Amino acid sequence: MITNETNALPIEHINLKTGLYVVPTPIGNLKDITLRALETLKSVEYIYCENTRHSRKLLSYYKIETPLRTYNDHSNEKDRTHIIQTAQNHPIALITDAGMPLISDPGYKLIQEIYTQKIFTTVLPGPCALVTAMALSSMPSDRFSFLGFFDTSKAAEFIDANTSLIFYESPKRLLKSLSWFSEHMKDRTISVCRELSKIHEENIIGRYEDVIEKFKNKPSIKGEFVLILSPPEKKSLNDDDILKLIQNNPQNLSAKDLIKLISTSYKLQKKRVYNLYHKNHA
Secondary structure, three states, rough: OOOOOOOOEOOOOOOOOEEEEEEEOOOOOOOOOOOHHHHHHHHHHHHHHHHHHHHHHHHOOOOOOEEEEEOOOOHHHHHHHHHHHHHOEEEEEEEEOOEEEOOOOOOOHHHHHHHHHOOOEEOOOOHHHHHHHHHHOOOOOOOEEEEEEHHHHHHHHHOOOOOOEEEOOOHHHHHHHHHHHHHHHOOOOEEEEEEOOOOOEEEEOHHHHHHHHHHHOOOOOOOOOOEEOOOOOOOOOOOHHHHHHHHHOOOOHHHHHHHHHHHHOOOOHHHHHHHHHHHHOO
């Protein structure tokens, strides 16, 4: 057993079965890591990471000397084959620069191939930026969608989604993305989380124009961002709105099915939709 002088935590070397251990790492504060994760990193034969120089800072902080090897976006099928062969004979770990591997991360390709070989694989629980931001944002969390880095070309997939939406974003693109949201998704509020778990952690919630103004007034925009959009505001439908829904019947549903669909989807009284339908078809 070794006691780390930095944090006075005992980090034991434990016996691990052969296979792959997916280990989450801190998203900012180096102390946000579990004792089990540290013991696993100390006990595996190799640690596969995105950037050895970056990951060595974490290992050095906890005096862990396990050899580092690279696995990232540039790794190919030959690299994955070598890692699989290693996992067949040794316990190995997969980490990312920050947070949970496989979340907006190339590690899923490796996992898919490892499963075909029936190699033991487990994932340790731990830090994840999107979950931390979701909890901090105060947005409804009973249903939410994570969509990776914001991409306007995929807007059709989420623009009408009736859930909270989570995106990652870079400092250089932040204002441009916020402007796009303000133009195309006006019926939502936004939370911008920056530098989660770090000294300069920040969470700005409100209307787009207020959030945009706040960042425009900063001398520079730095850090790692998670954007959380609320579900769209529920608006009561007037008779004209309902008539438009009735007239727009691309599936050519029967009167009965269309009335049922509209009344159920928009939580309207079926009698009201029925009367408007027959008024429209009189």
